[in-house]
Amino acid sequence: TSLAVMIENRTVTQDVALRVVKAVFRGLTHLHKHNVCANVRPENILINRAKISGDDNEVIPMQIALVDYGLQNSTQQLSRMISDLEDGDDDDDDAEKSNEELRRAALQKLPSERQLIAAPEMDVNFVAHKAIDIWHFGILCLQLFDAIHGTGAIATLKSYRVITQEQIDALLKKLRKEGASSTVGGALDETSETLLEIAESAVRIDRDHRQLTL
Numbered sequence: 001t002s003l004a005v006m007i008e009n010r011t012v013t014q015d016v017a018l019r020v021v022k023a024v025f026r027g028l029t030h031l032h033k034h035n036v037c038a039n040v041r042p043e044n045i046l047i048n049r050a051k052i053s054g055d056d057n058e059v060i061p062m063q064i065a066l067v068d069y070g071l072q073n074s075t076q077q078l079s080r081m082i083s084d085l086e087d088g089d090d091d092d093d094d095a096e097k098s099n100e101e102l103r104r105a106a107l108q109k110l111p112s113e114r115q116l117i118a119a120p121e122m123d124v125n126f127v128a129h130k131a132i133d134i135w136h137f138g139i140l141c142l143q144l145f146d147a148i149h150g151t152g153a154i155a156t157l158k159s160y161r162v163i164t165q166e167q168i169d170a171l172l173k174k175l176r177k178e179g180a181s182s183t184v185g186g187a188l189d190e191t192s193e194t195l196l197e198i199a200e201s202a203v204r205i206d207r208d209h210r211q212l213t214l
Contacts, residue, residue, distance in 0.1 A: 046065045
């Protein structure tokens with residue numbers, strides 16, 4: 001099944017979240033060594049849960065795969081949609097739309113599973129880049145944090161017309177406080193802390209400051 005389905009069905013546990021993060025980190029590290037960009041989002045993370053073989057009762061461990069390295073195709077489609085929006089409407093209001101507004105409009109026209117909280121540089125002139133993978137890895141960690149704690153972090157990011165670093169930093173501070181307050185001991189568990197630390201390193205407006213960490 002895909003991680004997206006597990007998030008929707010609220011079946012993501014801390015163990016699953018940590019295993020997913022480790023697997024995606026290893027996958028991105030390997031791909032980036034070969035100058036390949038990925039397409040990091042829950043729909044493209046497939047999970048086979050651990051199970052017991054019927055023949056000899058052998059335990060088959062959980063398997064996690066990052067699939068669909070077609071981000072370049074997706075962004076080319078996005079650029080075409082933005083171009084269509086720019087050329088297809090002569091109203092004054094549309095003519096004054098910023099690249100950010102056009103980008104958001106185009107993203108809304110994509111199938112729902114391709115909608116994303118895009119890195120700031122994903123505009124008309126977008127070219128696939130490792131830094132964009134790192135941004136999406138950070139967003140994935142926030143989605144997993146949401147799935148565990150139900151904090152609404154993703155909805156908050158989607159509500160911003162233009163995301164600033166100040167908003168990101170304030171959100172991460174709020175998530176750490178809310179996550180800690182929801183625990184018995186008043187402190188974040190190790191998995192949740194890991195998710196937020198990765199997001200702090202990855203979800204940076206300046207792509208030169210993004211780091212792929214674990």
